[in-house]
Amino acid sequence: MSMIKAHHLAASYGHGDTALKVVKDVSFEVQKGETFGLVGESGCGKSTILGALAGRNKQWTGSIEIDGETIGQKRTRAQLAKQQLVFQDPFGSIHPRHTIGRTLLEPLEIHGKDRRQERIEKVLTDVGLPLNFRYRYPHQLSGGQRQRVAIARALILEPKILLLDEPTSALDVSIQAEILNLLKDLRQREQLTYILVSHDLAVVAHLCDRVAMMQSGGFVEIATRQQLLENTVEHAYTRILMDGSRGYVSERRNNKGEALPV
Amino acid sequence: MAKSGTFSNLHDWLISEDFTSARQARLHTVYLGWLSLVANPLAFAGFAVVLLLVIVAAFAPMIAIHDPFAQDFAMALQAPSAAHWFGTDEFGRDVFSRLIYGARTTLYITILVTVIVAPIGFVIGATAGYLGGWVDVVLMRITDIFLSFPSLVLALAFSAALGPGIENAVIAIALTVWPPIARLARAETLTFRNADFVIAAELQGAGTGRILLRHIVPLCAPSIIVRLTLNMSSIILTAAGLGFLGLGAQPPMAEWGAMAASGRQYLLDAWWLTTVPGIAILTVSLAFNLLGDGLRDIMDPRNG
Amino acid sequence: MSIIQTSEPSAPRKSALPKAAGKVATSFVVILTTLLGLMMITFTVGRMVPADPVIAVIGDQADQATYDRVYKEMGLDRPIYVQFAGYLSDVVRLDFGQSIITKQPVSTDLARVFPATIELATLATIIGAGLGIPLGVIAAVRKGTWVDHVARVVGLLGYSTPIFWLGTIVILVFYAHLGAIPPGGRIYLYDEGIVQARTNFILIDAALGGHWDVFRSALHHIIAPAVILGYASMAYLSRMTRSFMLEQMRQEYILTARAKGLGQRPIVWRHAFRNIRVQLLTVIALAYCGLLDGTVLIETVFAWPGLGSYLTSALFFADMNAVLGSVLLIGIISIAINLLSDIVYRFIDPRTR
Amino acid sequence: ATPKDELVIAITMTTMRGLDPHEINQLEAAEVVANLYDRLIALPPDNITDPQPSLAESWTISEDGKTFTFKIQQGVTFHSGNPVTAHDVEWSLHRLVKLGLAPSTDLRQWGFSAKNVDELIRAEDDHTLVLQTPEVWNPNLILYSLASYSTSIVDATFLAGKEKDGDWARNYLQTADAGSGPYSLVTWRSNQLLIADAFKDYWKGMPAMKRVYMGHVPESSAQRLQIDAGDVDVATRLSSTDLSGLERDGKVTVQKVPGFGFYYLALNQKDEILSNPKVREAFRYLIDYDGLANSVMKYYGTKQQTIIPAGLPGASDEMPYKLDVDKAKQLLAEAGYPDGFSKVYFAQPGTPESELGVSLQNSAAKAGIKLDLQIGDQIGKFRSRQFELFSSRTGERLPDPHAVLQSYATNANNADDAKLSGLVAWRSAWDVPKDIQDMVIAAAHETDAEKRDALYARINETYLRASPALVTSFQRTDPKAVRHEVKGYVGHPTWLTRWDTVTKSE
């Protein structure tokens, strides 16, 4: 059963002659419980796709189906609650003047949920934060802790899908590991479906079942995890990305001259 | 300095970041603000003067040593003396007492204008900034029209039109003060409009009103409060300017600007009539400026 | 890698022309609506003023028949929108009507009084910017030192001083007690009528006509009000300069410049200051418009025959044409100044080119 | 310091609106017009009730008192060089009446109108002008009127060229002169300055002051500083305090030029409370006559509680009222308002009117009357009877009791639509007792001086007892501070202060 189905999805910014088509005709399906990766260089349209799925970006064409339900440009609250976005920057994604408790309470109020304190306590425990953190302000938290709060906020509405936009790229490796582990645990426990954007293929390979390589708004290849690990990807661009995530490749050592293949 | 036990306990409780309740978290922030205010001598001086103004205004009848309205031509234009600390005016009224009562007028105008202007400015600015599009265009056009008048000219025109009187002066001043607040609110809103936490709230289904009130207000509040505090100084100056031109407060009400203005007629024989209210205006206006400037450092570190 | 080798600046440049034309068109519409709004406000204000314009013309003791006739003559019997429309169509033909007080066409009056204000405001801005900007820069560079504190107090004092009061005290001290400055006005009364009015800028006219004694007298007269206004504007400009400079000095590129081995002076002036020029320009433009405010009061105190006093007396005596004309002029000037600063802004900031 | 052969006068110009002698209605402009133009007759400032020849070298009055024949001086020229003839006089007086603006009252009150003036005022030849009055009036009233600034003689030939759309050159004359007076206008910049040069062909000889400057110095303290420093020679808008100060310093003489007008408080008689005679009476006890007289009003007025100005026939120095709050309270109680009441009170801006207002507000408060004082230009509301209390001052320009009485004591029709808005009695909606009105009319027609005096004495008495709606407290004086070295600048009670008599010593 597929949780997300995007068909001929295209998205753009701006109007009239300043309009910019950023995502050009991509189609993909994500199964329930699966993690789908999106990689590609900066500006290729990864966040835009997530935006379209989450309901943030309303200028898209094609069709989107979530949890069997076809989604339009305008969404109901219930539809919005089905998927939640986790942002890259843990410093910018939490309201700086709300306590953590307040931040977590907000979605409950919007959706008129009951048992609010109970839910907050549960979700804090789920993401591994002490309960008295709810009285703290974001500036009193480390980056990793904030990212946990961001995940908690996304989880509190009990969504089926988490859309993760580079959730660890602002974090140190040691903390990245904690978050990646947390995401793995949650996926298992809550039966969640993920779409993960990253530019680190190692991270993608760690978490994802399948990954789409993007270049200037389109998919150039969709590889399985197996392919990545076995280094059997086909597209040249994917190879560059793979080399990149292994570190620096000295050209002098390779003695190949200055230009790298594109 | 040795603190008594309870005080140092309270201090520790307030300063601790290990909160056990939301109330403690709030008090903590307030207390930190207070500490930084105390640590900033200029701002604290401003705060002290403002506090003094409030106290003087509240207890005017007890502080004033004479009836501020009692006329006695026999006592007109007396130089400062033990009986009349700041002398008497052309009607023989005690300038010190009038000054004390003038604090009420000043505070009344300042507060009333601020109370009118803050919500209007915020709502217009934040709505324009948040909604964008034609709403933004229309609202900002109106704001710009008001902004394209120098503010005193506009206040002058309106209070001339509405007629003299303190309420009219308040309206006239309010009309000139809201546009910069709206602009500020809009600019602030724009910087937060696309912040991730606002988008997160939107994606969870929060409506416009909720986002403006719950998310944007707390963020704009510091800079708007700072601006309002600084504005109080210019409100005082504008009110005084209107009083000076014969608009604003009407006799026998004591208003510093009007006092300074009418004192100008007696400048050469009774320097205190103009000088004393002038210094009062200067002091209070400076105090609000110092306070606002300090608050900016405390609440809005971006503007260094 | 070719994606990176070529940068994209040439692309937007091609379409710059039609875009610019569109921009001009929109800003034209914007200005027009602003002006219209401006006139609507002033017109309404004018109609609300309690003083009776007819009495301003005929005087207190005239009888009713006279009153009624003049009322009609002034067109006050027509519906208000007709009056407004009539006024608009006159204004479009650059006819602001006649002033009740001066019995001159308002445009003639404005041509006479406005230069006096411009002269004052310009000199004040020169004083204010000339002192305020360096002061602000120094305060920012020496942040936290005594220079900074002095600059801050001087600046805040400038913000906080009631300008009319300062003017009064200055006259009391410097004219009455010290005799160091003249009492007010642009020149001594008995120097009037010597210089031929060409531009109505008395300094320029006197210089053109070679009347150096009048020139000196005029200079002598303008100094006190200009310095007082200049002080207010200096206060503002130095505060703004300081905060702009502080913000720039925090930027990474300043670290780069220091890493290059640049000394303090080139870092401050060549790097940081260059970055605030644009903002400063906007602020100076604002300060200049703000000075038009200050002139209302300072002109009253120093009996300066400029736009400020013209407007005030027009307001108090229900001289509607004069009020509308001068407010419109002030509005146009501040729109023009802002537009100008916008244009220069585009010109000097490479990022907006 | 000012040049030796030039006169510098500091004034307040805000109310100076144009210089057309047939249109203006204001003291400062009148002083200018007085010097730009001449009139048939002159009233010497020191003997104001004694008409002297000016452009008219002589005149005769017919037996029936209705026909006045004036001989016009020969050899007098206008500034344009045109000779002054009877036709100019005829044209000027017709112009005054036909324009019908405020000052035209000076002739129209005697029955002249646009319809009859062509017939009643005629030039017989170049040097003879005949003027007939529709009714018999005391002849002095007519002669005084012909000495008023409003009957200034303008240059008809010259103005013919300046006429546009039959406007009697009104537009032109606002800012220019066409007179034969000792000075010709060089520049007038509203609210700034006025320059007039001596007319070298003036028929009395060229004035000593080659040039006169009038500067707009609105601040009393500035005027004081400037006259003190010698930057101006004459200052006319000083506060009483500054005048005292100047007098003390001894560099100037202060003239208290008497005027024929009053500082008054008008109580709207359409108001139920204010129309109660006891309430009206109470207000007379609420003015701090003595306090004001020694301070604010020291130079601006002399105490006068009766209606005929001091120095005129029938005037009395009776002062029955003084500040007496208890008495006022008692009167209010008798009237049925023991707890007082609240009213809106309009006072004119500027010194001393605003101070008078503040003072009254204060003493009224003591008697329980709460006055919401609004200082501002509210004349329009007063004219249209939309006020409760109003105070200001009047300035009548004929040195005759009739001028004041007509405005303060006649009101032929008290209806709203009668619109006799030239009269302060009508504006206050005060239905003046019939006997007073009759006496006023009779006195104006009376040609016998003694009978007239007696009549005025009676009017004065009756008026006082009528507890009038117009509370007069001070008779207006206009102070002028003149530096000692300036001689011959003599303030004129009917606003016709001349500059051609001025010389400077040292």
Next chain:
Amino acid sequence: MANTSDTILTVENMSVEFPTLSGVTTAVRDVSFTVGREKIGIIGESGSGKSTTGRAIMRLQPPQAIVKANRMQFEDIDLLTASEEEMRSIRGRRIAMILQDPKYSLNPVMTVGEQISETVILHERATSQEARSRTLAMLERVNIRDPERVFDLYPHEVSGGMGQRIMISMMLIAQPSLIIADEPTSALDVTVRQQVLSILDDLVVERNIGLIFISHDLNLVRSFCDRVIIMYAGRVVETIAAADLDQAQHPYTRGLLNALPSLDHPKDRLEVLRRDPAWLEN
């Protein structure tokens, strides 16, 4: 391995302290290392004091910071006692610094060419003509194709990768013997990063100079540098040859390595770093 005979920089027991409202924070504590004609990497978590170390060497620490050390010797110069005047002549000419994000570290209102030639004019008293030709040559050296055109561009008109190359040319034009690069590529895409690094690599090797490369990317440092300094909470916990990183001894270094997801050695769960207070005791 580094040739110790060719030491450019020696730092002994350097500490950097920041006085704050709540007492003194020690951002860097007793750090010692040497730099030869080699590429030395500094890694560590955010806030571990990497940038502070780099800036302290150039004496570009924030004004309130207090730098203490037993010895800080750069070639013939004692950095501890050098006057500000001397430091200025060293900065940019003998020690250069490349910052993280070209978007912010170039002056937005000066042309690229102006900013590069400024260095030459400053340090070598070159005429503007000479400076221009030197600049053009340098731009060419960092693989910019059309230097004439790029010379007159403003920073916002160039891409990130190009900006970083401009930054490199600006810093290397005066031929310094030591370069401090503070995360020079972390704002860049993987693909661009490779290219910028290879240019930097070439220049360092070609001119035989020292490079301090600050980064928190373990894989990058491992493959790019010769030697690695590992910092934790302001302290150097370990210094090791890049090739031997996998054999690192310190539990912190090991922890970091194990926390890293890897394409070559996939793990189901990542190991989480367990911090030991004992690491804070030197």
